[in-house]
Amino acid sequence: MSHVVVLGAGLAGLAAACHLVGDGHRVTVVERESVPGGRAGQLHQDGFIFDTGPTVLTMPDLIDRPLRAAGSSLAERLDLQLLDPAYRGFFADGSQLEVRHGHEAMRAEIHRECGSVDAAAFDEFVAWLRKLYIAEMPNFIDRNFDRPTDLLARPRAAAQLFALGGFGRLGPMIRRRFQDERLHRIFSFQAMYAGLAPDDALSIYAVITYMDSIEGVFFPKGGMRAVPEALAGAAEDAGAQLRYGTTVAELLRDTSGRVRGVVTDDGERIAADAVVCTLDLPTAYKYLLPDVRPPRAVGGLLGGNYSPSAVVWHVGVRGVPEGKAHHNIHFGHEWSGAFQDLLKRGTLMGDPSRLVTVHSLDDEEAAPEGCSTLYVLEPVPNLEVGRIDWEREREPMRERLLGFLEESGYPTDVVTEHLVTPLDWQQQGMAAGTPFALAHTFPQTGPFRAPNVDRRVPGLVFAGSGTVPGVGVPMVLPSGRLAALRVREMVG
Structure with missing residues (x-):
């Protein structure tokens, strides 16, 4: 039985683990955090629970596939609620439009x-x-x-x-x-x-x-964090070993350059026939493959066009908003000009559109009684094109978002909060300070996107948003399956 080590218990890594264990491999997943999720993480703070990553869940069949590969199923592991409306759109002229199922x-x-x-x-x-x-x-x-x-x-x-x-x-x-x-x-x-x-x-x-x-858009009982928990549970029940609180410091490679395992930060050597790496690709090349020149398609280190970043404000408030859906998009007056600010000028959008997700409307564990958990997102430039000093801009941004919530009819009696800027994303190992990886321009799409194998490093496979097929929950789940197929080509 071949042994495969998966770096990262995010959605891509967990999907890969499910498919790999289903293929008969012995699988060890190594995760630096204490819980599964990766970018689909969670934050417990002052009695509130925040989903810190993706908030919009679509195409549940793409979750069912890795679960079934591990001998389980979506029906067994997750209780999904259809959100109708999927979004409620609020426009600058005062009108509303719902995206109905x-x-x-x-x-x-x-x-x-x-x-x-x-x-x-x-x-x-x-x-x-x-x-x-x-x-x-x-x-x-x-x-x-x-x-x-x-x-x-x-x-x-x-x-x-x-x-x-x-x-x-x-x-x-x-x-x-x-x-x-x-x-x-x-x-x-x-x-x-x-x-x-x-x-x-x-x-x-x-x-x-x-x-x-x-x-349609869905919401799992227990919050978005329930998705990685379901995948992790299925993988473990099928025989995979998940090791939390463990960081990989380097790859083990033989004299030919083939990957033979990993070394943890405490010096433990874990031998493997193949390694699946879900780190952001520029980060993986920089820290794990310092002697390998990254392909241009990897971006960052040798070019590439990154997606915008985002400021995300997790806010626990007293009160429950009225007239709001689970997902609410507040469109500004400006549209095309706002994208010019964001993508070309590298400035904050002069008239931003924002997403507010109210998890607690459908997750009773997310907030204490009579309170709400708000996820407020504003797109901002990534650190490569942006000209923003986030050390200075952090508090003004927070004040603007608070004013926006008040003007838009959300409760603003703040109990607890956590603001995430591009600097925070960068410190988490995300290139250019964006959680959305490489943009899907034509030269970074499909076969032109950073590949999930580098022929110069046999035994190593990539998965996640930086490689094929791309960014978002419906993309990174197939990314795990595609990585498992690559392992099958390598070790059978």
């Missing part, structure tokens, strides 16, 4: 708020999104590439993506379909998940819009 419910919402023409356009939009997803997911997302020419191995799918306009630009495509500007924002803000302005993102990333606007 189901074709008919969303069509009715559009008809009521935007008119019959846009409601009819929605029918065609849904059909287009479904075709895009069916062509894209199995052929270009959930697949390993060895070279760019592998795109030609499935010419019918590639031709279909071209025919669907998948390589056009998302923003203009949405504007051609809908008249109401609010719909332009509701159906294109997801480009930010790919690290791009809607006018710069390829239309193939409308697949993210499909995932949340059509397939």
